[in-house]
Amino acid sequence: MDTLDKIARTSTNTRSTTAFKAVKPIKTITVRKVLKAHKIRLHPTAEQEAYLRRACGTRRFIFNWGLAEWQRQYAAGEQPSALALKKQFNGLRGSESPWTYDVTKCVVEGAFDDLGKAFANFFAKRAGYPKFKKKGKSQESFYLANDKFIVGDHWVQVPVLGDFIIKQREASGEIITKRAQLKRRLGKINLAEKLRFVGTSGTTSKIMGATICCEAGWWFLSVQVAVEVPQIPVEGPPIGIDLGFMRLATLSDDTRFENQKPLRHLLAQVRYLNQQLARRQKGSKNREKTKRKLARLHYRIRCLRDDLLHKVAHQITERYGFIGLETLNVRGMMRSRSRALSASDAALGRLAHYIETKAQAHGTPVQRVGRFFSSTKRCHRCHHLREIAEDERTYVCFNPACGWVGDRDLNAALNILEEALRLASLAV
Numbered sequence: 001m002d003t004l005d006k007i008a009r010t011s012t013n014t015r016s017t018t019a020f021k022a023v024k025p026i027k028t029i030t031v032r033k034v035l036k037a038h039k040i041r042l043h044p045t046a047e048q049e050a051y052l053r054r055a056c057g058t059r060r061f062i063f064n065w066g067l068a069e070w071q072r073q074y075a076a077g078e079q080p081s082a083l084a085l086k087k088q089f090n091g092l093r094g095s096e097s098p099w100t101y102d103v104t105k106c107v108v109e110g111a112f113d114d115l116g117k118a119f120a121n122f123f124a125k126r127a128g129y130p131k132f133k134k135k136g137k138s139q140e141s142f143y144l145a146n147d148k149f150i151v152g153d154h155w156v157q158v159p160v161l162g163d164f165i166i167k168q169r170e171a172s173g174e175i176i177t178k179r180a181q182l183k184r185r186l187g188k189i190n191l192a193e194k195l196r197f198v199g200t201s202g203t204t205s206k207i208m209g210a211t212i213c214c215e216a217g218w219w220f221l222s223v224q225v226a227v228e229v230p231q232i233p234v235e236g237p238p239i240g241i242d243l244g245f246m247r248l249a250t251l252s253d254d255t256r257f258e259n260q261k262p263l264r265h266l267l268a269q270v271r272y273l274n275q276q277l278a279r280r281q282k283g284s285k286n287r288e289k290t291k292r293k294l295a296r297l298h299y300r301i302r303c304l305r306d307d308l309l310h311k312v313a314h315q316i317t318e319r320y321g322f323i324g325l326e327t328l329n330v331r332g333m334m335r336s337r338s339r340a341l342s343a344s345d346a347a348l349g350r351l352a353h354y355i356e357t358k359a360q361a362h363g364t365p366v367q368r369v370g371r372f373f374s375s376t377k378r379c380h381r382c383h384h385l386r387e388i389a390e391d392e393r394t395y396v397c398f399n400p401a402c403g404w405v406g407d408r409d410l411n412a413a414l415n416i417l418e419e420a421l422r423l424a425s426l427a428v
């Protein structure tokens with residue numbers, strides 16, 4: 001549809017420029033609805049953190065209950081579903097696990113939602129069979145429905161949180177006055193920054209939901225916002241992109257994005273902490289401390305890597321009007337051990353994904369080139385094929401009539417561009 005749209009636009013452009021030279025062609029600007037997420041650090045008090053932990057624990061319990069029940073029903077020849085299980089759980093809840101009422105009911109909704117999605121992904125072969133969630137092993141999180149929380153300037157009102165703390169205080173013998181006022185104050189968790197996308201001029205936005213999660217001992221609120229943004233097409237030349245381990249991305253116009261390899265760089269620190277962790281006594285305070293340090297280091301590496309990938313994807317999609325990309329075999333890459341580290345480091349699959357989503361926002365067509373297209377072996381100028389070793393950085397064409405010599409990745413990028421343009425012209 002994007003390409004058709006473009007053709008329609010260019011044909012009206014030519015007509016208008018020949019007929020009325022003074023009139024500028026009007027671009028058709030369509031409005032697109034995109035789902036964006038903003039992850040904000042939370043600063044809960046100790047009392048609030050206890051609630052967050054409880055909610056995560058409850059969610060873990062419900063998910064595991066659902067999974068066990070699913071397996072039991074399936075073995076008994078029934079056809080379980082997340083929705084039916086939720087109804088069943090809500091029926092038993094009061095008598096069997098009344099403590100789940102201590103936290104917001106969003107936790108129940110979210111847990112069965114996740115269970116349903118986990119099985120949907122499994123049936124669609126996007127993921128393995130759902131696993132039981134273990135404390136401290138799986139990601140701790142819970143869901144908040146869009147009508148159950150309020151985001152303010154620098155705070156988020158979490159449902160049931162105020163009640164929970166008041167009950168705990170009362171249980172320890174404190175006498176509560178001005179209950180409603182206190183409840184409101186205690187129910188607000190401090191946010192490290194203001195929520196983006198909402199209230200920006202020129203766009204309409206709607207909060208779709210949120211997740212609260214704990215990562216490396218820090219708490220985060222991740223808000224999903226549906227934003228309606230005008231799709232502004234990029235007027236630019238077509239480009240082919242070669243993604244790689246040595247250099248992150250090489251474009252067919254010889255623009256190069258080096259790989260900063262954040263993991264390699266901080267690997268010495270990771271190794272050191274892993275050694276320290278192995279020396280600590282199991283169950284000791286020091287072990288917990290080292291564990292947290294290691295988790296925070298990994299978190300930092302993840303952030304550094306993601307930041308780089310977003311910036312590269314942004315630069316590419318702001319400049320070019322057509323993008324040719326290769327189809328990566330990320331799973332295959334991770335399987336070969338020597339390459340696994342570099343592969344996870346460069347996170348090539350994620351970069352390709354970011355390029356695609358950012359291009360979509362502009363309506364820029366992205367053409368994928370098949371996995372078996374030999375972009376590295378072929379000379380882009382004469383199509384002569386040759387074997388090329390992994391460590392050979394320069395491509396030398398063996399065809400005596402051609403003899404092109406140049407960067408290996410540049411040659412691949414030019415091949416990808418040519419093939420992508422060919423495939424795109426077939427599709428029209």
Ligand SMILES: [Zn+2]
Pocket residue numbers: 379380381382383384397398399402403404
């Ligand atoms: Zn050649």
